Amino acid sequence: MSVDLDELLAIGDRVAGWARDGEQIEAVVVHSKDTEIRAYEGEVEQLSSAETQGVGIRVVRDQRVGFAYAGALDDDLLAETLADARDNAGFGTIDEFVGLAEPDGVALADLDLFRDELASFPTDKKVELAIALEKASRAADPRISVVESADYVDSTAEGAVVTSTGIRAAARETAAYVTASVLAADGDETQTGFGFSVGRGPSEIDIEVAAVDAATRATRMLGATKPPSARMTIVLDPWVSAMLLGIIASTLSGEAVLKGRSPFADRVGEQIGSDLLTLVDDPTNPLAFTATQTDGEGLATRRNALIEGGVLRGFLHNTYTARRLGTRSTGSAVRGFKSTPSAGARAVSLQPGNATQPELIASVGDGLLVQSVQGLHSGVNPVSGDFSTGAEGLRISGGEVGAPHREFTIASTLQKILHDVVAVGSDIEWLPMSAAGVSLVVNDVTVSGV
Amino acid sequence: MLEESVIQRVLGTALRTGGEFAEIFVEDKRSSSARLDDGKIEELSSGRDRGAGIRVLVGETTGYAHTADLSEAGLRAAAEAAAAAARGNPGGERVVALTRVNAPAPNEVAIQPDTIEKSVKVGLLERADAAARAEGGAIKQVTARIGNSRRRILVANSDGHLAEDDQVKTLFAVQCVALGDTGMQTGYESVGHTIGWELFDRLSVEDHARKVARQALTKLNARPAPSGSMPVVIGSGGGGVLFHEACGHGLEADAIAKGASVFKGRKGEQVASPLVTLVDDGTWGEEWGCFAIDDEGTPAQRNVLIEDGILTDYMYDFLRSRKEGRALSGNGRRESYQHLPMVRMTNTYVLAGQEEPDEIVASTERGVYVKALGGGSVNTATGDFVFGMTEAYLIENGEITDPLREGNLIGNGPEVLTLIDAVGNDFAMGPPGTCGKDGQGVPVGDGVPTLRVQALTIGGTAA
Numbered sequence: 001m002s003v004d005l006d007e008l009l010a011i012g013d014r015v016a017g018w019a020r021d022g023e024q025i026e027a028v029v030v031h032s033k034d035t036e037i038r039a040y041e042g043e044v045e046q047l048s049s050a051e052t053q054g055v056g057i058r059v060v061r062d063q064r065v066g067f068a069y070a071g072a073l074d075d076d077l078l079a080e081t082l083a084d085a086r087d088n089a090g091f092g093t094i095d096e097f098v099g100l101a102e103p104d105g106v107a108l109a110d111l112d113l114f115r116d117e118l119a120s121f122p123t124d125k126k127v128e129l130a131i132a133l134e135k136a137s138r139a140a141d142p143r144i145s146v147v148e149s150a151d152y153v154d155s156t157a158e159g160a161v162v163t164s165t166g167i168r169a170a171a172r173e174t175a176a177y178v179t180a181s182v183l184a185a186d187g188d189e190t191q192t193g194f195g196f197s198v199g200r201g202p203s204e205i206d207i208e209v210a211a212v213d214a215a216t217r218a219t220r221m222l223g224a225t226k227p228p229s230a231r232m233t234i235v236l237d238p239w240v241s242a243m244l245l246g247i248i249a250s251t252l253s254g255e256a257v258l259k260g261r262s263p264f265a266d267r268v269g270e271q272i273g274s275d276l277l278t279l280v281d282d283p284t285n286p287l288a289f290t291a292t293q294t295d296g297e298g299l300a301t302r303r304n305a306l307i308e309g310g311v312l313r314g315f316l317h318n319t320y321t322a323r324r325l326g327t328r329s330t331g332s333a334v335r336g337f338k339s340t341p342s343a344g345a346r347a348v349s350l351q352p353g354n355a356t357q358p359e360l361i362a363s364v365g366d367g368l369l370v371q372s373v374q375g376l377h378s379g380v381n382p383v384s385g386d387f388s389t390g391a392e393g394l395r396i397s398g399g400e401v402g403a404p405h406r407e408f409t410i411a412s413t414l415q416k417i418l419h420d421v422v423a424v425g426s427d428i429e430w431l432p433m434s435a436a437g438v439s440l441v442v443n444d445v446t447v448s449g450v
Numbered sequence: 451m452l453e454e455s456v457i458q459r460v461l462g463t464a465l466r467t468g469g470e471f472a473e474i475f476v477e478d479k480r481s482s483s484a485r486l487d488d489g490k491i492e493e494l495s496s497g498r499d500r501g502a503g504i505r506v507l508v509g510e511t512t513g514y515a516h517t518a519d520l521s522e523a524g525l526r527a528a529a530e531a532a533a534a535a536a537r538g539n540p541g542g543e544r545v546v547a548l549t550r551v552n553a554p555a556p557n558e559v560a561i562q563p564d565t566i567e568k569s570v571k572v573g574l575l576e577r578a579d580a581a582a583r584a585e586g587g588a589i590k591q592v593t594a595r596i597g598n599s600r601r602r603i604l605v606a607n608s609d610g611h612l613a614e615d616d617q618v619k620t621l622f623a624v625q626c627v628a629l630g631d632t633g634m635q636t637g638y639e640s641v642g643h644t645i646g647w648e649l650f651d652r653l654s655v656e657d658h659a660r661k662v663a664r665q666a667l668t669k670l671n672a673r674p675a676p677s678g679s680m681p682v683v684i685g686s687g688g689g690g691v692l693f694h695e696a697c698g699h700g701l702e703a704d705a706i707a708k709g710a711s712v713f714k715g716r717k718g719e720q721v722a723s724p725l726v727t728l729v730d731d732g733t734w735g736e737e738w739g740c741f742a743i744d745d746e747g748t749p750a751q752r753n754v755l756i757e758d759g760i761l762t763d764y765m766y767d768f769l770r771s772r773k774e775g776r777a778l779s780g781n782g783r784r785e786s787y788q789h790l791p792m793v794r795m796t797n798t799y800v801l802a803g804q805e806e807p808d809e810i811v812a813s814t815e816r817g818v819y820v821k822a823l824g825g826g827s828v829n830t831a832t833g834d835f836v837f838g839m840t841e842a843y844l845i846e847n848g849e850i851t852d853p854l855r856e857g858n859l860i861g862n863g864p865e866v867l868t869l870i871d872a873v874g875n876d877f878a879m880g881p882p883g884t885c886g887k888d889g890q891g892v893p894v895g896d897g898v899p900t901l902r903v904q905a906l907t908i909g910g911t912a913a
Contacts, residue, residue, distance in 0.1 A: 040510070040708075041510075043509070043510045043511060044510075044511045044535075044536075045510060045511065045512065046511075046512045046513075046514065046790060047511070047512070047513050047514065047535035047536065048513075048514040048515065048516075048535070048790065049514075049515050049531050049532075049535065050514075050515065050516050050788060051516075051517065051518075052518070052788065053518060065492075065493065066493075066494055066495075067493055067494070067495045067496075068495065068496040068497065068498075069495075069496075069497045069498070070497070070498045070499075071497075071498065071499040071500065071501065071518055072498075072500065072501070072518035072519075073518075074518075077498065080498070081496075081498070084496040085496075087568070088493075088494035088495065088496060088568070089494075090568075091484070091491060091494050091568045091569065091571075091572050092490070092491050092492065092493065092494065093489075093490035093491045093492070095490055123535075145709065146708055146709045146710065148708050148710050148831075183709060183710060183831050190709075190712075190831050190832060191831070191832060192710070192829055192831045192832060226907075229677050229678040229679075258488075259487060259488045259591055260590045260591045260627060260629070260634075261591060261627055261634075263633060263634065338497055339495075340493055340495070374827055374829070374834070374836050374860075375825075375826065375827050375836030375837065375838065375858045375860075377825050377827075377838075378824040378825035378826055378827070378836065378837055378838030378858060379836065379838050379856070379857060379858030379909065381636060381856050383627055383634050383635075383636045384633060384634050384635050384636060384669075384855070384856065385633065386855050386856045386857065388675075388838075388856065388857035388858045388909040388910065388911075389836070389858055389909070390834070390836035390858055390860045390909070406832070406834060407834050407860055407861070407862060407907065408860065408907065409677075409836070409857070409858050409859075409860050409907065409908075409909025410909070411675075411677065411857060411858075411909050411910055411911045412911060446677045446910070446911040447677075448677040448678050448679075448860075448907050448908060448909045448910065449678075449907065450678075450679060
């Protein structure tokens, strides 16, 4: 079944048009096509092709909201889903702030997220890319013993949001990426590494980058030991700082704030971190892989300043959180079709500093370069701010990187880390997550090892 | 869910390009959830996911396609797409004779949750909210959620195997935020079983909510967790995730086959303390990870993975057992029809030992007592794993003393297994979990008796 944006809008129009007097309806309609190919030992191990579609319907009536979704767009399911959403709306608590988005006059950013090349790129070529990636990964270093997976993935995603309150938005985008996971062996020891290359279309993918990064990540950990436990200065690689920034941005969601779950609620205008920190969320930045023109409620996305010179400037809002806090949506509704919108960041980045990573390492003298982390989901509590995560990296001594370390944790609190940042690198790097990374130097972090 | 003649024709289409094996997986899942947050019934939500995935194997290649279109034309289009992805030597028509496999349901569902009035759900959530807030003014926020799902699946393959299952799950979860002089702390606990609404006949939502509120309040007085290596006592029921991460994933045959597991080639060897017997059991009654058939149509099994410290077996899916020419173990699972099956755990647990739990604590001079673990993750190739502690206390002079702030613990699986020096007689299953692997989440259970690891690295900040 082939669907285009006009058809998705037409489905949205139809569902929104079923609104009765005194009722608001929102339909989020999505359609995507994905291909996933995994190469192993010179052959295709898996080839999946998939078409996904779905609708999420929100009904607001008498200051109550109800929601339902279906993973298909058949007529019988549309009607059934609307009926379920309507029924669910009868049980919500009456809340004067409940309501759908309305057009706010903010213009859509001019973003080109769709590449025609993908539709005409044949499956055989995709298979070749996956097999070439496996070969390049194996060849990247003689110590690579196994290429556990070499994947080529692409997707074409289209979506529309239509409401009975005047919202009518549609967008489409393509993405293609490769990712390799490898094992490096030395005697009895095995270490792992991954690498990737991401683009909007196959021509933007660089197989060598993925292969070499995977091999480098795996081989640099060979011979790693546990470091001694101590408080020290650490340097976070861009890959790691991007994850940290993503968590910090989550504490600045209007939803966390109004429900009393943000450690930074009530602190707008206050110094919450080092004056080196200027943090923005800007989904209109074309460099961000997560860039998008419209948010989950169909409003235009926009650039939102969160922290300037260490001073907290504001929070990210969807329509509901904005109304409750007496402000306007910042175009930050995030959702899939299976859920109602929450408020959150899409593309946060720190304003970069002037120093390269080697210069930062030289300035640190002694410490640890943290290159990867494990267990952020279990070791960080974004409500209390407690931060503790498994990590791997390289010792820094005499201003240079030295022997590898693994099986240790780094710990502090989110609140303290913001104050303990003493340098921001110049090496900003956009990664396939909701934040860009940059080398960060953080003082007084507890390293637990031996 | 589908007529057998349709299934036969779809499998025939899937085999037309020379496939050696073809399978159709059909799923129809209804889920609903009711959530209270911030003192309000914020949202009732219902969902429907239905579709089919078709897999074709040729040599080492798997072709897969899925569709939400369950008409015969839609299914045959998906079968053609899967067949195009895995091409062999076209061999003409093959007719598949189907034989229905009757796998026993792990338990009876007494009350289908979709027969329950929504107002009843709302009432339970409001009672939980009130009970949690009554624990003290420091409780500033309460979230309570009821989730239930009914997932009907059908699996049929070109070996003639046809099986169906009807999986009903019900879950109740509460989170509380408490505010004190040192900032905010959270409490969280969920209860979930592969049963229907009868869960609430035996569960007091008030007791559950009070327990969670007290967990958050206790943590207001928590001190920073220690930093460094020391003995860790894991409480009964709360710590199964330790084994899930420390060795469970490493015993999955797909990781073994690619050499990406520290347990490769160690069958028959002593890999753990002789006190440890580890079982993965998809048959176990009401636990979160049980089912009648796995997502490849294989009846659930109880598999002993480690017996008295000796590695006895790995876990298998269809692909890996076929390659090794050995029996299936009932561990082929997938998140939905949109996913290929993989080797996955079900309910993974350590059998009870001999010791009194109190004695285990009393014989620990200084260490950490972990009552509840959060999530975790593992690198199966190196064995390094982490997991979070959501409720933990210091042990000083053989007694449980101050509560500790949250943090991760880190260890190496093969090392930690040998460092278990005490196993209690108080086995209990833990809360329901979702295990993530390669982007797919599946429901799993775990359980342990009280036990002690002689040394684990604790990722706190205190000296």
